[in-house]
Amino acid sequence: MQRTLFEKIWSQHVVVDKGNEALLYIDRNLLHDGAFHAFTALAKEGRKVRKPRQQLATADHYVPTRERDKGLEAVVDADAREMIRLFDANGAEHGIRCFGMNDPQQGIVHVIGPETGFTQPGITLTCGDSHTSTHGALGAYAFGIGASQLKQVLATQCLWQKKPKTLRITVNGVLGAGVTGKDVILAIIAKIGTAGATGHVIEYAGSVFRALAMESRLTVCNMSIEAGARAGMIAPDDVTFQYLAGREYTPKGSQWDTALAQWRALPSDEGAAFDREVSLAGNAIEPTLTWGTSPEEALPVSAAIPDPASFSDANKRAHAESALRYMDLKPGTPLTDIKIDRVFIGTCTNGRIADLRAAASVLKGRKATVQGWVSPGSTTVKRDAEAEGLHRIFEEAGLEWRASGCSGCAAMNGDFVPAGMRSASTSNRNFEGRQGKGARTHLMSPAMAAAAAVTGHVTDVRTLLGGR
Amino acid sequence: MKPFTKLTAVAAPFDMANIDTDKIIPARYLRKLRNTEAGYGPWLFYDMCFDANGKERPEFVLNQTPWRDTGIIVAAENFGCGSSREGAAYAMLDWGISAVIAPSFGDIHYANEIQNGMLPAILAEEHCAVLRAQLKATPGSSIAIDLETQTITGPDGKTYRFDIDAVYKERLLKGLDDVGLVLQELPAIEAFEKQHHEKMPWLA
Numbered sequence: 001m002q003r004t005l006f007e008k009i010w011s012q013h014v015v016v017d018k019g020n021e022a023l024l025y026i027d028r029n030l031l032h033d034g035a036f037h038a039f040t041a042l043a044k045e046g047r048k049v050r051k052p053r054q055q056l057a058t059a060d061h062y063v064p065t066r067e068r069d070k071g072l073e074a075v076v077d078a079d080a081r082e083m084i085r086l087f088d089a090n091g092a093e094h095g096i097r098c099f100g101m102n103d104p105q106q107g108i109v110h111v112i113g114p115e116t117g118f119t120q121p122g123i124t125l126t127c128g129d130s131h132t133s134t135h136g137a138l139g140a141y142a143f144g145i146g147a148s149q150l151k152q153v154l155a156t157q158c159l160w161q162k163k164p165k166t167l168r169i170t171v172n173g174v175l176g177a178g179v180t181g182k183d184v185i186l187a188i189i190a191k192i193g194t195a196g197a198t199g200h201v202i203e204y205a206g207s208v209f210r211a212l213a214m215e216s217r218l219t220v221c222n223m224s225i226e227a228g229a230r231a232g233m234i235a236p237d238d239v240t241f242q243y244l245a246g247r248e249y250t251p252k253g254s255q256w257d258t259a260l261a262q263w264r265a266l267p268s269d270e271g272a273a274f275d276r277e278v279s280l281a282g283n284a285i286e287p288t289l290t291w292g293t294s295p296e297e298a299l300p301v302s303a304a305i306p307d308p309a310s311f312s313d314a315n316k317r318a319h320a321e322s323a324l325r326y327m328d329l330k331p332g333t334p335l336t337d338i339k340i341d342r343v344f345i346g347t348c349t350n351g352r353i354a355d356l357r358a359a360a361s362v363l364k365g366r367k368a369t370v371q372g373w374v375s376p377g378s379t380t381v382k383r384d385a386e387a388e389g390l391h392r393i394f395e396e397a398g399l400e401w402r403a404s405g406c407s408g409c410a411a412m413n414g415d416f417v418p419a420g421m422r423s424a425s426t427s428n429r430n431f432e433g434r435q436g437k438g439a440r441t442h443l444m445s446p447a448m449a450a451a452a453a454v455t456g457h458v459t460d461v462r463t464l465l466g467g468r
Numbered sequence: 469m470k471p472f473t474k475l476t477a478v479a480a481p482f483d484m485a486n487i488d489t490d491k492i493i494p495a496r497y498l499r500k501l502r503n504t505e506a507g508y509g510p511w512l513f514y515d516m517c518f519d520a521n522g523k524e525r526p527e528f529v530l531n532q533t534p535w536r537d538t539g540i541i542v543a544a545e546n547f548g549c550g551s552s553r554e555g556a557a558y559a560m561l562d563w564g565i566s567a568v569i570a571p572s573f574g575d576i577h578y579a580n581e582i583q584n585g586m587l588p589a590i591l592a593e594e595h596c597a598v599l600r601a602q603l604k605a606t607p608g609s610s611i612a613i614d615l616e617t618q619t620i621t622g623p624d625g626k627t628y629r630f631d632i633d634a635v636y637k638e639r640l641l642k643g644l645d646d647v648g649l650v651l652q653e654l655p656a657i658e659a660f661e662k663q664h665h666e667k668m669p670w671l672a
């Protein structure tokens with residue numbers, strides 16, 4: 001029987017099969033500083049972490065991105081300070097390796113997983129965070145869980161799961177200049193909707209994904225959850241293996257050869273059946289951004305704000321009406337007429353080195369006309385970027401170069417966009433209030449965000465690329 | 469966990485589709501410990517409840533007198549999409565809401581409701597729409613839910629059958645704890661681990 005990538009991984013991890021439910025083994029679990037509810041529950045029930053070596057933790061959501069070196073005492077917000085303190089304490093108590101606030105390997109959980117090689121093809125990976133779908137870019141089955149299920153993974157390394165359905169999204173063709181993984185995934189979500197993949201695991205297939213660098217694949221899989229998917233996956237190939245080779249957690253020597261042989265057998269078999277299929281033409285995808293308050297409210301940069309009255313679905317119409325009120329936008333306005341007040345480059349979606357290079361190549365020798373900041377996805381990315389001099393390009397353009405963390409993505413650490421301000425953001429959610437109360441978010445690629453920084457309004461980055 | 473069997477309570481209509489968990493509880497409240505009596509209740513739907521000056525928005529359904537005792541929400545498509553924050557389930561539960569009726573849910577939030585002994589009942593949008601219209605026509609009216617028979621009785625006495633997977637139904641009816649259910653399989657887990665890690669020793 002031909003099997004999909006997902007089915008192969010699933011069947012290799014079923015401990016007990018009860019037909020309508022399976023006990024699934026979890027190879028690796030990632031933790032961040034928002035995991036305290038799970039630890040509190042664990043302590044209350046008097047349970048231990050069963051496999052500390054199969055955990056890796058990092059402080060990201062609550063850490064400050066300024067004056068990090070001043071340490072915990074300098075964290076102004078008392079609640080955030082307590083979160084970071086609890087994080088260190090829980091890690092120490094349970095013998096879990098933790099990248100604390102000032103660890104040289106600290107970073108956003110979905111950046112450090114791939115970066116350390118903790119994330120690998122063929123494994124099951126969980127994290128108490130919806131964007132765990134990111135890790136599927138390396139050919140893992142990775143999914144987000146809540147605090148109670150996180151407690152279960154810590155206590156047992158297993159979860160009772162119902163088998164999700166499969167959806168293959170094929171994008172063939174070649175992407176044009178200035179079009180990135182972010183544009184591809186925004187175009188996909190615009191097409192299938194935020195509930196388009198609910199209950200499904202997406203496998204991204206086709207020449208466009210084969211040609212994408214690992215960073216862009218991670219961006220695509222990261223936003224699978226914005227289409228409602230349980231997980232997103234890309235079959236591992238030479239791009240994957242080259243990315244992983246030599247990383248800290250990846251097998252070495254003869255174990256590397258064993259692993260490689262196993263990983264090469266993972267891609268979906270020719271003719272394997274998926275529960276659903278969707279396809280898009282890669283050549284037709286333009287730089288894309290969101291205009292509303294749901295990731296599905298996205299359009300190519302050449303488009304104009306749609307008229308909600310033209311939507312046939314009543315729920316979508318109502319959502320679009322309220323989105324335009326919140327965003328203070330009028331139907332018919334060309335997207336390129338939207339004025340921008342703030343620029344935020346970073347996050348687990350677009351905070352990797354290739355993302356920073358793309359933004360820097362637009363900003364080089366230019367000035368930003370609006371305020372903004374760049375927060376690298378990890379401290380390792382920060383070091384790499386500084387070694388290449390990218391930080392100087394950002395600073396010379398007038399943007400702030402900050403320490404690594406979730407920062408303005410969910411604004412939990414105090415880095416927020418003020419109410420009423422409009423932000424060009426490389427993050428993954430444009431929900432009302434996501435970047436701060438009353439903040440208006442337009443999601444776009446790092447290159448597009450850099451272009452908006454230069455002109456002060458939404459701009460087709462391709463007009464700024466000449467010769468770059 | 470407390471078993472969920474039957475519930476009759478005031479139900480509130482939420483017309484908007486795609487209510488994400490950032491709406492259910494804004495991220496800035498997630499850094500609070502849930503160690504007070506009120507728990508996460510005070511922050512439920514906070515930015516829909518209150519305006520920028522902290523004043524109640526009178527138009528928000530839960531701020532209106534008949535719905536201050538809401539125990540059930542009747543929502544539209546894709547309720548609880550977005551962030552995995554279990555704080556969304558805590559906030560509803562701590563506020564007094566223990567069942568949500570909707571045509572579809574975000575996967576992770578659905579699991580979080582189950583884990584907290586709440587009922588996420590799946591009912592076709594056309595029936596949800598009828599219920600929401602009735603609840604608006606008679607503010608403060610109640611809905612009755614019987615998990616055993618998988619039925620919802622609306623304010624007009626009409627009964628609908630809702631969907632829930634058999635395994636989740638059993639967990640809720642018995643108030644079973646998942647960690648306990650997993651640990652019953654410990655010998656199988658250990659045997660699995662042994663052969664799995666022989667094949668992939670670098671993962672142990």
Ligand code: SF4
Pocket residue numbers: 060061108109110129131347348349405406409410427428
């Ligand atoms: S960067 Fe944003 S989406 Fe990613 S883990 Fe942090 S808060 Fe979540």
